[in-house]
Amino acid sequence: MTVVPIIDINRDPAVVAAELDEVCREIGFFQITSHGIPETLAEAAWNVTRAFFDLPLEHRMAVAMPEPGYPYGYSPLSGESLSRSLGAAGLGDLKESFNAGPFEPPTREYVDPDEASVYVPTPWPDQVLPELRAIWRAYYAEMLKLGRRLMSLFARGLRLPADFFDDKLDASPSSLRALNYPEQNVAPVPGQLRAGEHTDYGMITILRQDDAPGGLEVRSATGQWIGVPSVPDAYVINIGDLLARWTNDQWRSTLHRVVNPGAVPGQATRRQSMPFFYNANWAAVVECLPTCLRPGEGPRYPAVKAGPHLMDKFRSTLV
Numbered sequence: 071m072t073v074v075p076i077i078d079i080n081r082d083p084a085v086v087a088a089e090l091d092e093v094c095r096e097i098g099f100f101q102i103t104s105h106g107i108p109e110t111l112a113e114a115a116w117n118v119t120r121a122f123f124d125l126p127l128e129h130r131m132a133v134a135m136p137e138p139g140y141p142y143g144y145s146p147l148s149g150e151s152l153s154r155s156l157g158a159a160g161l162g163d164l165k166e167s168f169n170a171g172p173f174e175p176p177t178r179e180y181v182d183p184d185e186a187s188v189y190v191p192t193p194w195p196d197q198v199l200p201e202l203r204a205i206w207r208a209y210y211a212e213m214l215k216l217g218r219r220l221m222s223l224f225a226r227g228l229r230l231p232a233d234f235f236d237d238k239l240d241a242s243p244s245s246l247r248a249l250n251y252p253e254q255n256v257a258p259v260p261g262q263l264r265a266g267e268h269t270d271y272g273m274i275t276i277l278r279q280d281d282a283p284g285g286l287e288v289r290s291a292t293g294q295w296i297g298v299p300s301v302p303d304a305y306v307i308n309i310g311d312l313l314a315r316w317t318n319d320q321w322r323s324t325l326h327r328v329v330n331p332g333a334v335p336g337q338a339t340r341r342q343s344m345p346f347f348y349n350a351n352w353a354a355v356v357e358c359l360p361t362c363l364r365p366g367e368g369p370r371y372p373a374v375k376a377g378p379h380l381m382d383k384f385r386s387t388l389v
């Protein structure tokens with residue numbers, strides 16, 4: 071597969087599920103249309119996010135992550151290196167971000183003390199941009215719904231009951247992130263990218279992007295970097311490490327990166343994207359799915375709990 075396919079998900083679920091299965095085995099990335107996210111809400115989320123990045127730096131810094139390792143809030147330019155998660159030396163990425171966690175804590179006791187760390191509050195810019203919180207809350211809720219729908223299609227694609235993942239997703243500590251990749255008026259140092267190559271850690275990522283030059287690229291099974299063009303009103307979906315692990319690596323958690331725009335005379339190169347990292351429940355046990363073992367094959371990985379596994383990965387990306 072040398073392109074990232076576009077899939078209309080509002081068709082016969084059996085047909086869609088079979089297509090998703092094939093794509094997840096081959097490239098691990100696709101775009102979806104007919105996803106049901108209200109366009110007005112998506113636009114509002116997009117625009118209020120842009121307004122956030124347009125705030126004076128002091129207002130953005132007022133909602134900065136309060137300490138290294140804190141998962142939510144504003145992270146300024148070069149504050150993170152995604153390629154560090156793979157052990158690379160990791161120059162800071164040429165992006166800034168704003169990150170929000172779950173809006174509600176679970177209605178039960180925490181499974182272990184670490185679980186509380188994904189329910190810590192998001193610092194919101196309520197004084198200067200009060201609408202951000204309400205719009206993100208509504209958008210986050212839509213992302214959760216879409217995530218569940220995708221996981222149900224995935225379950226069918228993996229020849230499991232359509233509700234297989236439901237009880238592993240009902241208290242999903244997911245995060246919504248916005249990325250701003252500023253204009254590049256000065257050439258980056260060699261090796262410095264908008265976002266270094268990495269795989270995502272969680273279950274699935276649901277991403278909205280614009281069509282600015284210098285965009286998302288995905289590594290194919292044969293090692294080529296393939297661009298992911300912006301398709302109006304589509305979402306880019308990819309499989310994270312956790313879901314690949316669940317499938318015993320039958321599905322691919324694919325390397326991707328965001329490249330620099332280079333010199334594009336007369337064209338704006340600022341880029342925005344909004345990934346939603348959809349995670350399994352903190353205590354969901356991730357172990358080789360029963361349908362993912364070929365005859366004579368054993369599980370490649372021991373069982374892990376989703377939350378603690380993810381936390382280890384996240385901690386390794388801090389600059």
Ligand SMILES: O=C(O)CCC(=O)C(=O)O
Pocket residue numbers: 249265270277279285286326327328342343344345
């Ligand atoms: O901005 C993008 O298109 C991709 C960002 C990304 O891969 C990430 O934040 O994990």
Ligand SMILES: [Fe+2]
Pocket residue numbers: 268269270326
């Ligand atoms: Fe990513």
